[in-house]
Amino acid sequence: MSASETGAAKERQFAEDYLDEAPNSRRAMNLRKRIVEGSRVFLENTFYTEVENVISKNPREAQLGGIPTVINKIRAYIRLRAARKDLAPDGTEIQMVGQDYCWILIFYLLRCGFVTEAAEYVSQDPGFRSLDHKFVTYMTTYAQNRRLPRDMQQKINGEYQQRSRNAPDNTVDPYRMACYKIIGRCELSRRRLEGVNQTVEDWMWLQFSLAREDDRAEEVAGDVFGLEDIQTDITEIGQRVFGKGQEGPGGYGTFFLLQILGGMFEQAVSYLGVYAPVSAVHFAIALAYYGLLRVSDFYTSGEEPCKSAFSSSDGLES
Numbered sequence: 001m002s003a004s005e006t007g008a009a010k011e012r013q014f015a016e017d018y019l020d021e022a023p024n025s026r027r028a029m030n031l032r033k034r035i036v037e038g039s040r041v042f043l044e045n046t047f048y049t050e051v052e053n054v055i056s057k058n059p060r061e062a063q064l065g066g067i068p069t070v071i072n073k074i075r076a077y078i079r080l081r082a083a084r085k086d087l088a089p090d091g092t093e094i095q096m097v098g099q100d101y102c103w104i105l106i107f108y109l110l111r112c113g114f115v116t117e118a119a120e121y122v123s124q125d126p127g128f129r130s131l132d133h134k135f136v137t138y139m140t141t142y143a144q145n146r147r148l149p150r151d152m153q154q155k156i157n158g159e160y161q162q163r164s165r166n167a168p169d170n171t172v173d174p175y176r177m178a179c180y181k182i183i184g185r186c187e188l189s190r191r192r193l194e195g196v197n198q199t200v201e202d203w204m205w206l207q208f209s210l211a212r213e214d215d216r217a218e219e220v221a222g223d224v225f226g227l228e229d230i231q232t233d234i235t236e237i238g239q240r241v242f243g244k245g246q247e248g249p250g251g252y253g254t255f256f257l258l259q260i261l262g263g264m265f266e267q268a269v270s271y272l273g274v275y276a277p278v279s280a281v282h283f284a285i286a287l288a289y290y291g292l293l294r295v296s297d298f299y300t301s302g303e304e305p306c307k308s309a310f311s312s313s314d315g316l317e318s
Helices: 026-057 070-083 102-111 115-124 126-131 133-145 150-166 174-184 200-210 227-241 252-261 265-275 277-290
Strands: none
Touching: 026 070, 026 102, 026 200, 026 227, 026 252, 070 102, 070 115, 102 115, 102 126, 102 174, 102 200, 115 126, 115 133, 126 133, 133 150, 133 174, 150 174, 174 200, 200 227, 200 252, 227 252, 252 265, 265 277
């Protein structure tokens, strides 16, 4: 079966888009959108696989039972984390509707990419509708194409800011604030979740969930945040946490993953080449096959051929 029949990417499929030097061209913008969406979906699928694995390894604690729907699996995962006291810091107020930690349930549905299921939960559960009927409108609208119209976004941002200012510490469910931030792209200057235990992958998922690749001339100043901003953050993390002589938490593989997810393919190959040259060659071949690698010409760069493959930014064009 050919690549075209399976829907798989073809040889050099992305070369023209990737090599387009005009950052605001339709080709460049579409490729950035594809990277943002692809990385977000990858992180969501990976997390859901982890959820299922944890449940299957701890069936007694998870108490899945009944019909193993997506929502019931997330409920089981939350039960596991609650039993291990791994949901929020001690003393944090966590809201419940019936037997559900409602905001935690919505958050993990979003984290796994189940936006439609989250919208169904908030709209169909009478307890939740009475708790926050405005969020029902926000969530069901967001589920249509993962964005809110500008007037609705302004409303949810206003509510988010009001709750942040008026509520004393630990009296607002941090998962409620997280859901508001994700749905409304609230306070983009602070792209982290307060009071929610997170891994590097969780933080990265949040960045891709908040990112939007639109024409920046049409965006309100405070709403501008896209792939280039994510790449800037990754570069700063590399300098601060994964600098020379320190591999950072999770080892060099973590930073390599961040760079790949962020579409920083040349930097990723260069970085991996320091720790695992053979693996770096394999990744470079795969990226070049799909047209996603810019490599400088060693005849003009003044470097030896064998050195140019894994040099710093002088040897690989960014």
